[in-house]
């Protein structure tokens with residue numbers, strides 16, 4: 001096995017999975033998923049460890065999905081047949097490896113061999129690997145229901161070394177995710193979440209700017225970890241993310257690139273799109289070389 005010093009670590013990713021329409025509607029977010037798929041094939045990725053916003057565990061626990069291949073999956077609404085038939089390459093061995101690393105670091109971690117896989121993983125996966133037969137082995141981590149950002153940062157830090165073994169760390173959630181404010185009729189009646197029918201409000205603009213700056217104006221390393229954890233104390237955090245479970249997978253992904261060993265690497269904006277007026281699907285890559293333009297997109301936001 002190569003040592004840490006003589007191999008290049010993989011980047012880590014935060015993806016927003018958006019509404020269920022993201023299964024079928026192309027957006028800058030789905031373009032980012034496709035780029036991750038291309039990157040994974042180019043780098044010879046051997047596995048993926050997701051943190052899933054839709055799986056929350058109580059007290060101080062974290063669970064790791066250790067299903068055999070083709071676990072149960074749960075979607076909401078209008079799933080095309082070809083996606084229902086998608087088989088998930090879940091891998092108990094990879095799960096056990098993550099479990100042992102987390103236990104060793106003091107986490108109250110346990111394996112869950114009967115976990116149900118949700119749309120937060122299935123949506124990006126279906127764009128990254130349109131043919132499920134080419135998908136590498138995978139596992140999922142739960143979000144902890146106490147919503148402590150430093151807990152999720154540490155999970156990423158503990159699993160960081162997997163990056164040297166061609167294991168991708170991906171958090172799947174959302175940048176602004178407030179189901180109390182979204183315009184539900186866009187999806188329920190019009191079945192199109194992309195058109196804007198209300199202006200973006202000031203609080204959302206401010207939070208978006210703070211989020212993007214925290215990621216792209218910090219290099220990878222401990223400063224990145226501190227910056228993204230501080231976002232939970234942003235004056236508009238609760239208005240943007242009244243339940244933080246969709247935000248914490250971003251902290252996990254940043255945690256994978258928040259060591260002193262990551263100094264000199266940078267992070268990048270991966271594009272975004274708004275849905276149902278108030279939901280912001282933000283995407284980021286962490287821990288790339290300064291001259292790596294493969295994920296570069298212009299910030300052509302509406303704000």
Ligand SMILES: [Fe+2]
Nearest residue numbers: 017053054120
């Ligand atoms: Fe979600």
